[in-house]
Amino acid sequence: MLVVPEALIADLVSAEDAFAAVEATFAAMAREDAYNFPVVREALGEGRQYGFKSGLDRAGHLLGVKSGGYFPGNADRGIPNHQSTVFLFDPDSGQLKALVGGNLLTALRTAAASAISIDRLARADARVLGMVGAGHQSAFQMRAAARVRKFDKVVGWNYHPEMLPRLAETAAELGLPFEAVSLEEMGAQADVIVTITSSNAPSVMDAHIRPGTHLACMGTDTKGKQEVEAAILARARVFTDEVAQSVSIGEAQHAIAQGLIAEGDITPIGAVINGTAPGRQSDDDITLFDGTGVGLQDLAAADVAVRRAVERGMASDVAL
Template identity: 75%
Template sequence: MLIIPEALIAGLVSEVDALAAVSDCFASMARGGARNFPVVREALGQGRQYGFKSGIDVSGGMLGLKSGGYFPANMERGLTNHQSTVFLFDPDSGVPVAMVGGNLLTALRTAAASALSIDLLARRDAKVLGIVGAGHQAAFQLRAAARVRPWEKVIGWNLHPEMLPKLAAVAAGLGLPFEAVGLERMVDADAIITITSSPAASLMAAHVSAGTHLACMGTDTKGKQEVEAALLAKARVFTDEVAQSVMIGEAQHAVAAGLIEAGAITPLGDVVAGMQSGRQSDGEITLFDGTGVGLQDLAVAGMAVKRARERGLGFTVEV
């Protein structure tokens, strides 16, 4: 079994690599060549979340899982709040193939999924990017979004505004002006990324203008919520996987309230594969409910394993 520690990941998988891997993953899901297994996700108390995401990609020859979660006290320990590890197995024999550090890979694949939704669903003339949230993953989101569209300005809001200067510095590094705003100013954005760990909605329907695309990336557990359920009722909703969206994503609240039906949610993979249309008008609100699926983790981990083997990196152990 090949062990690839977290310290090696940055040199093996780039943001461009992650976008390609996630796009291929969505297409494979849409065509029936890959499927996710039910998510195990539990609250541990004190804001901690832990779980497993797993799946099999028959066409890609991968079987595996990601184990990890969110530990909000880690920053005080000098650690990243999101901690995860990906395990890959041979799909024919079940023999362990690799253990791969998953912290950076999770950030990269989450940002890639968001950027892919923006590229496919945002208006072609979108110029202002809004970001709700300024934690560790917000910087990845901003950089990935800047790869797919030529933004003219970034506006940002965070519950703790003292964190926004770090996001402003990332924008500056991309040559983009940044403005800290109140949530009511999100009406100025053509696309909005929400990337928080909020247990209650912060972005309301009144904060979103007609024609906006939203990439809601923070809700991945029962009870979490970033946007008002009424906003999904006003939007055409897309997701990585419908069952997961309804169970642990933003759609859980809108479906429970009877505002939308699961059957009205479109898998983003269907758009990637050309099986369904994306945005249908400039005035339409589109919303991507990015819950994060195990197959995305396998895709980027598989890329890391391929590169590590090519370069003779990592550590091999007998199992």
């Protein structure tokens, strides 16, 4: 069994690597060459969440599982609130092949999915990026978005305004001006809005969103979570990483429950990548990507890390 520790991931997997791996995974899913297994997700109390995401990619010859969750008390311990480990198995024999640190990989693959949606669905002339959420993953989201569109400005909002300097610092790193705004002002200015919170109540409301906006909703991955008002999905053309997760644990769970949309109204982003379904069809379309986070994203990113580690002699081989 190969071991690739968390400390090596930054040197092994770039944001560009994650983008390519996740895009290939979404395409394989749409071709039905890959599929995810049902998600196990449990609330442990005090805001803690733990679960498993797993799947099989026949095209990529990948089988595995990511174990991890969200532990809000970790900030006081000096470690990330999100904790993850990826296990890769040989799909032919079932033998454990690799154990990979998954914290940075999770941030990279989540940001990659958001960026893929922006690349494929946002207006070509999008110039203002809106950020809802200023937690650990927000910097990864902003950097990934800036790789696929030439933004002129970033506007941001967070439940806890004292955290907004994190967004300002990342924007400055990218050479972009930053402005803290109300949600009403964000809707009026932003061409692309990325939501990356752990909220159980919507912050972005239907009245905030104007025609032509693209939303990448990346925080809702559990029953009960919600970042945007369900009425937005009724106005939007809705895309997702996986329809089954979108309707059960994603933003669409609420719109489905209210009868505002049906499962058939949601398009897998992989179908857009493969050219079998249209993406944005007009500059007035509101497009929304329901990024629930699928296990196959984690396996694809972890596979990159393992292959690079082997090439560079950085992986430890441990007998189990």
